[in-house]
Amino acid sequence: MEASRTRLRVRVAPGARAAAVGRHGSGWKLRVAAPPVDGKANEAVLRLLAETLAVPPARVALVSGHGGRDKVVELSGIDAAETDRRLARASA
Numbered sequence: 001m002e003a004s005r006t007r008l009r010v011r012v013a014p015g016a017r018a019a020a021v022g023r024h025g026s027g028w029k030l031r032v033a034a035p036p037v038d039g040k041a042n043e044a045v046l047r048l049l050a051e052t053l054a055v056p057p058a059r060v061a062l063v064s065g066h067g068g069r070d071k072v073v074e075l076s077g078i079d080a081a082e083t084d085r086r087l088a089r090a091s092a
Helices: 040-053 080-091
Strands: 005-013 020-024 027-031 060-064 070-076
Touching (some): 005 040, 005 080, 020 080, 027 040, 040 060, 040 070, 040 080
Parallel strands (some): 005 027
């Protein structure tokens, strides 16, 4: 049985006062305190997603958008519906 893989589109707001998850249209917006310097914001985004989704950090990978606000993250071991449920719970 192959582990499920989910691609998640997110909009990132670096330099926020606190980390947070919220809706952005039909997608998700992630606020991270880390600045967009030397990959610090990208690391913070991956850490926030791993914690919020309760998956090991090794199962969260940045696929595209390394230098921009719009990113695509690949998650393994969690399907799209469960990802959406957990993010919605965190944003409430």
